[in-house]
Amino acid sequence: MALFDKFQTLVEARQELAESGVPSINVVMEKIISPTEAIVNGRHTILAGTNNYLGLTFDPNCIDAACKAVHDQGTGTTGSRMANGTYASHVELEHDLADFFGRRDTIVFSTGYVANLGVLAALAGPGDVILLDADCHASIYDGCRLGGADVIRFRHNDVNDLQKRLKRLGDRTENGLILVEGIYSMLGDRAPLTDIAAVKDEYGAYLLVDEAHSVGVLGENGRGRAEEAGVEDSVDFIVGTFSKSLGAIGGYCVSNHPELELIRYASRPYIFTASPSPSVIASTRAALAAMRARPELRQKLWDNAHRLYQGLQETGFALGPEPSPIVAVRLESKAEALTLWSGLLEHGVYVNMVLPPATPNNFPLLRCSMSAGHSTEQVDRICQAFATLRNVSLKSQTA
């Protein structure tokens, strides 16, 4: 078999897309106007698929902090955290995050993906066992694979299935690490964390929660699903990202276990990559401060989320199981998803199109994400675009 033969299925998928009449699924943001608007295909477009939950990417304090850091510290660190890439600001951000979460230690990584890779590969090696929710993000799966532990999936959000699998492990549970997410990225549903924490405590395993989509979104102080569920003490590790609510790029892990510090020495994804640039660290620190000081952003995000969920529900779309800043529209076929997605772009609305096998249950999704930066009018325009296209589709079916 020649080297590129393995790409044949991708070639066929691209060909199918080209024949479907959809110009291109590779969207280029030609000009960014605000956290919620851009020029796409020459058209003014509302962005409803960015994970920019608090709309902080254009926050003046974040921009000023980033500009100042570039001037003061340069454009990049050009080195690993373990070599020349740990600046005072990296350490200060780690202190900020530890303070925010009320945890002993934090490690900052270069991206959220690398955070999962770095933590999981170092934490769970051969002989250890990971129990992960089936709907966990690809970075979690990849981190598990890199570490070499036995990886056991349990059915999505099914605590009984998790418990059954823990029971089968016997004494191995003391080497067991349960992996879940606070909010799942595709359907926007929350983990049943109270029950998961209880099972974890009962069997003496460890628990890691990826709060990538829930920090800044859930909890009285925005600390995520563990705070909202009141089980922070049962969560051993929290992993998160700077690329969603905090509007930058980077990742972190916080924990009360003193051994977290050792991960710096055992984690290849931490050691063998360059550290985040000073401007990214500076804007993230400013965004974290804004997130803590302005809880009204979270309220506005949820107002928008409920409005979109209700609007699309009333239009008759099948949605994810609960209102959330991620509103997933479930469609029956790839063709329907492509037509609706490209129609939305023509109506000046960008959402994420996610096709199987990257979706739960094999259904194509149009995944919308809300922002505190969306105005009520923008949310209504998104709902209107969906409704118009649905009416067109229904008419063509009955014609």
Place this chain on the structure above:
Amino acid sequence: MANYENILSQLFEIIKPSVKDGRQLEEDTDLVADLGLDSLKVMTLVEEVEDRLDISIPLNMLAKVRTIKDFALQLQQLTEEG
């Protein structure tokens, strides 16, 4: 090898409904190349096997599985270890 034969026959039973064209299942039937199972179908199959045999199958074990025989041998090893 009684356990192997038992596992094999259970695998044939579980996989049969996933076969669309009435293809005869053999030990050397390739789950992906011959049956066209995609990753989601493979995971559904794994869950059914786990329920039937009351075991948890580590994902890392599946990397070694291409044919039904591979799968049965891995399951045999897993049940003997358990």
